Amino acid sequence: MIRLWIGLFIAFAIYTCMVYYYCDKSQKTEISPSSNALVGWNIWQNKNCQSCHQIYGLGGYMGPDLTNLASDTTKNDLYISSFIKYGTAKMPNFNLSDSEIVKLVSFLKWVDKSGKNRVSKEKVTWTGNYKLDN
Amino acid sequence: MKSNIRIYLISALGLLLSTLFFGLLATWAFLYPEVYNKFLPFYQLRPFHVSAALFWIITGATASILFYKNETVAKGIKSSALLETGFIVIWLSTIAAIFICYGLKIFGGREYWEFPPILCLPLLISWILLMFSFYVPLFKNTGKKPMYIWMWATGILFFLITFVEQNLWQIAWFRASYLKEITVQWKSNGAMVGAWNQMIYGTSLYLMVKISGDETIAKGKTAFFFYMLGLTNLMFNWGHHIYNVPTASWIRDTSYVISMTEWVFLIRMIQSFKKTLEQRAKLRHLLTYRFIIAAEFWVFMNLLLTLSISVPAINLYTHGTHITVAHAMGATIGINSMLLLASFTYMLKIDNLKGRVSKFLSFSYWVSQFSLGCFWIALIVAGFIKGYRTVENSKLNFQEIMEPVLKVMKVFSYAGVFLVISIASIVIVYLYNAIKLKQYQTQIEI
Numbered sequence: 001m002i003r004l005w006i007g008l009f010i011a012f013a014i015y016t017c018m019v020y021y022y023c024d025k026s027q028k029t030e031i032s033p034s035s036n037a038l039v040g041w042n043i044w045q046n047k048n049c050q051s052c053h054q055i056y057g058l059g060g061y062m063g064p065d066l067t068n069l070a071s072d073t074t075k076n077d078l079y080i081s082s083f084i085k086y087g088t089a090k091m092p093n094f095n096l097s098d099s100e101i102v103k104l105v106s107f108l109k110w111v112d113k114s115g116k117n118r119v120s121k122e123k124v125t126w127t128g129n130y131k132l133d134n
Numbered sequence: 135m136k137s138n139i140r141i142y143l144i145s146a147l148g149l150l151l152s153t154l155f156f157g158l159l160a161t162w163a164f165l166y167p168e169v170y171n172k173f174l175p176f177y178q179l180r181p182f183h184v185s186a187a188l189f190w191i192i193t194g195a196t197a198s199i200l201f202y203k204n205e206t207v208a209k210g211i212k213s214s215a216l217l218e219t220g221f222i223v224i225w226l227s228t229i230a231a232i233f234i235c236y237g238l239k240i241f242g243g244r245e246y247w248e249f250p251p252i253l254c255l256p257l258l259i260s261w262i263l264l265m266f267s268f269y270v271p272l273f274k275n276t277g278k279k280p281m282y283i284w285m286w287a288t289g290i291l292f293f294l295i296t297f298v299e300q301n302l303w304q305i306a307w308f309r310a311s312y313l314k315e316i317t318v319q320w321k322s323n324g325a326m327v328g329a330w331n332q333m334i335y336g337t338s339l340y341l342m343v344k345i346s347g348d349e350t351i352a353k354g355k356t357a358f359f360f361y362m363l364g365l366t367n368l369m370f371n372w373g374h375h376i377y378n379v380p381t382a383s384w385i386r387d388t389s390y391v392i393s394m395t396e397w398v399f400l401i402r403m404i405q406s407f408k409k410t411l412e413q414r415a416k417l418r419h420l421l422t423y424r425f426i427i428a429a430e431f432w433v434f435m436n437l438l439l440t441l442s443i444s445v446p447a448i449n450l451y452t453h454g455t456h457i458t459v460a461h462a463m464g465a466t467i468g469i470n471s472m473l474l475l476a477s478f479t480y481m482l483k484i485d486n487l488k489g490r491v492s493k494f495l496s497f498s499y500w501v502s503q504f505s506l507g508c509f510w511i512a513l514i515v516a517g518f519i520k521g522y523r524t525v526e527n528s529k530l531n532f533q534e535i536m537e538p539v540l541k542v543m544k545v546f547s548y549a550g551v552f553l554v555i556s557i558a559s560i561v562i563v564y565l566y567n568a569i570k571l572k573q574y575q576t577q578i579e580i
């Protein structure tokens with residue numbers, strides 16, 4: 001019993017290292033965030049935007065998913081910034097400074113480059129699985 | 135009962151009450167943000183609710199282990215009360231500090247652990263104390279161990295591993311790529327659920343041994359096989375959280391393959407259905423057993439849901455909708471909380487209560503099961519509507535997509551009211567008994 005357990009644990013440890021090293025190798029460009037994006041990421045967490053918004057479908061469900069907002073051609077930077085600056089009836093106003101908003105926007109732009117949130121149903125194969133490339 | 139553990143049990147029940155209370159408020163804040171944004175917005179209530187839920191589950195699980203430890207692992211061995219008390223004091227005061235931060239709108243963590251990450255340090259220290267208090271007697275106590283002890287030991291160890299992994303985002307290397315950060319985050323979150331399941335399923339196995347008097351269910355090859363299957367799922371089946379994230383495709387493939395082993399659990403449940411019915415006839419009078427059976431029912435229902443959303447082709451519709459919430463709350467309420475309530479029923483000797491109180495508990499039990507059913511189905515319907523409208527109708531904007539979803543969420547909130555009242559009534563009876571137990575003990579001591 002112990003030997004089987006240790007075997008499984010070693011497999012887990014190897015798998016874990018593989019995940020840490022190779023999980024993002026499919027992404028070709030702009031993997032690293034700019035310093036603005038990193039600060040924006042911290043603001044995202046400190047203001048808890050994630051409790052209402054999802055990125056890649058993960059987070060709270062009150063607001064929309066923001067993964068690919070930056071590449072939505074119907075919404076420009078000004079639109080995004082004024083949304084964050086003033087809020088709406090449903091989204092609170094966080095009284096953020098303009099420079100904080102710039103950083104949040106660069107975080108969202110960086111996230112957008114990492115891939116697409118929606119998987120189109122055409123990608124599904126007969127196994128019920130799909131492959132993604134970005 | 136030792137007084138440190140009694141206080142810990144009472145705190146766990148307090149956390150369950152808070153979970154219910156904040157859950158209801160969060161639902162209203164979700165439905166009526168115009169009102170709630172002024173004083174208690176959703177972005178405060180969701181963390182209050184979700185963190186209270188996680189801490190209820192982990193506190194309830196460790197309370198059970200600490201309680202049963204003295205009759206199992208540490209039987210006949212003098213264990214250090216200092217370690218236990220140290221764990222309890224640091225753990226509970228950190229939770230209090232976390233709630234104060236939420237109250238003051240101080241956040242900074244990641245999903246589910248939305249408090250400033252510095253508070254993870256005392257949590258880690260207290261967990262290490264708990265590990266010492268569990269493993270030292272475990273290793274002193276030689277001899278073959280029943281499966282529930284393996285499960286407790288595994289759960290405690292993997293909580294540590296996943297908790298540390300949960301915090302790796304604070305190291306710059308992990309933050310240098312969004313895909314990596316999000317993958318590691320959900321690897322640890324997913325596996326942590328497996329860790330507390332080990333602790334809780336171990337407890338329910340122990341309870342079954344106790345109330346049925348049948349030691350063999352915790353021994354032998356079958357018990358070991360299901361333990362290993364659970365452990366394999368803990369280690370490799372977290373990928374369904376991030377199917378849609380464009381990480382390496384073998385992560386998706388591994389998770390898909392491993393998740394299909396859950397059919398074995400399902401088939402096993404169907405096979406042993408007749409035996410379960412016979413057993414039910416014998417043990418039905420015990421509330422402890424009834425909570426375990428409720429959990430079995432919810433395991434079955436949640437397996438059906440999990441098996442579906444683990445297929446990437448289906449997940450593409452359900453991901454990012456309330457079906458995920460149905461999966462999360464279906465399991466944490468239907469399975470984890472029911473098993474923990476079974477354990478609390480046993481520890482607080484609730485089955486000895488007779489007459490009106492016992493009838494009241496029975497009634498509340500049934501109300502809670504029915505309202506949980508409506509609650510769960512409402513979430514699935516809400517999720518289905520959102521998923522369908524998003525995938526099939528990509529031109530709709532967010533407001534348009536959500537319009538019918540919000541209507542279903544109103545039904546959800548009505549079911550939630552009944553769920554809160556019924557579970558809270560049960561918890562209040564338990565709290566009363568936990569407090570009375572102390573008076574009873576002091577009387578005897580005098």
Ligand code: HEM
Nearest residue numbers: 060061062157158160161187458459462463466467471550
């Ligand atoms: C023992 C009781 C409960 C437990 C353990 C529990 C657990 C959870 C968990 C783990 C989540 C996170 C789900 C996710 O991120 O996918 C959640 C979310 C939530 N829960 Fe509960 N819950 C409980 C009771 C309730 C009740 C009674 C209500 C309402 C009346 C409620 C309302 C909510 C709401 C509104 C959310 C947020 C969903 C969103 O983001 O849209 N919960 N709960």
